[in-house]
Amino acid sequence: MAKLSSINKNEKRKKLVKKYAGKYAKLKATANDKSVDETERLIARLKMAEIPRNGNPTRIRNRCEMTGRPRAYYRKFRLARVMLRDLANKGLIPGVTKSSW
Numbered sequence: 001m002a003k004l005s006s007i008n009k010n011e012k013r014k015k016l017v018k019k020y021a022g023k024y025a026k027l028k029a030t031a032n033d034k035s036v037d038e039t040e041r042l043i044a045r046l047k048m049a050e051i052p053r054n055g056n057p058t059r060i061r062n063r064c065e066m067t068g069r070p071r072a073y074y075r076k077f078r079l080a081r082v083m084l085r086d087l088a089n090k091g092l093i094p095g096v097t098k099s100s101w
Contacts (some may be wrong), residue, residue, distance in 0.1 A: 002068030011056045011076050020055035024048065 030036060032045040053059065062073045064080035072081040077093065088096040 001069065002063065004068075006070075007063065007068040010063060013059050013061075014059075016052060016055045017057050017060060020051050021057075024051060024055065029049075 008010065027044045027048045029043050033041070036041065061070050063070050064073060064083055065078045066083045067080055069080035069082065073079070074081065074084055075085055079087070084093070087093050089098060
């Protein structure tokens, strides 16, 4: 089980990203638009820098839904490898079976 503080910190980041998502997307589109004047693009980049660091989507860490483990994460199942194997062996994940050949 991951430290509860790490899990809570990641949840706060998710909330901040959600809060600033619209503003961040608009500013990023302006900053990357080649047809816009260079000064406007620079202003957009400076405004993006004013958004809190944890408001950036890249700051979110994928974590296992059950244990909070940050590594060996399978996006399809939203689980870490340890829990994926455990649940699959118990037959709790539909369509997943242990392979043998």
